[in-house]
Amino acid sequence: MRFLRDNGLTIALLGFSVLTVGGMLLTGWGVYNEELAEHGAGQLDLWNYALSGHFLSALFENWESEFLQMSAYVMLTAILFQRGSAESKDPDQPASQDEDPAEKQNDANAPWAVRAGGMARSLYSYSLGIGLAILFILSFVLHVRYSAEDANAEALMHGQSPVSLLEHLTSTQFWFESLQNWQSEFLSTAVLVVLSIFLRFRGSPESKPVAAPHSETGS
Incomplete structure (x- = not known):
């Protein structure tokens, strides 16, 4: 498709951005809940962690x-x-x-x-x-x-x-x-x-x- 050819660089970079932010969100969620657990605090769900x-x-x-x-x-x-x-x-x-x-x-x-x-x-x-x-x-x-x-x-x-x-x-x-x-x-x-x-x-x-x-x- 011409649209993909003409905008491929932006699409690829935005795609990588979404994937890496998603990976950052999931791994950060795990790290933070481990820290909360060490202090006897309740766990956060993914939505609340994202905020x-x-x-x-x-x-x-x-x-x-x-x-x-x-x-x-x-x-x-x-x-x-x-x-x-x-x-x-x-x-x-x-x-x-x-x-x-x-x-x-x-x-x-x-x-x-x-x-x-x-x-x-x-x-x-x-x-x-x-x-x-x-x-x-x-x-x-x-x-x-x-x-x-x-x-x-x-x-x-x-x-x-x-x-x-x-x-x-x-x-x-x-x-x-x-x-x-x-x-x-x-x-x-x-x-x-x-x-x-x-x-x-x-x-x-x-x-x-x-x-x-x-x-x-x-x-």
């Missing part, structure tokens, strides 16, 4: 780091270069990949924001980075919210007093949760940028042509 701070904190913690990585990557590649990388613009021709959108204002096939001009076009010009940054902020807020809920549930199991959202936000535990993921995202992106200088994957738009010299920049 718990334990699961949602872990879920949004990972989403937060991914959206941080992608938003930072989109923005940094607009202004910084790495010669030879398929992931970078050519530093000798930094503006060659994007003409002035104002020149396409009368193009019937251009997005509506380009044709509208003004503030709409200005915002649309940076909408990918803005959208990813908003998703990062939302995931960060939800991570804080459910991480605090999970921390308080654990505190109650140990007979300790719960903490406020602000106290949790400023705690070393919360920032340990976040920074352990953030560092891996920045490192993995840096590795991709550097490896794409020297290594190839034929057929991928993230790779330079196999015969391209190492000094060639961009895919």
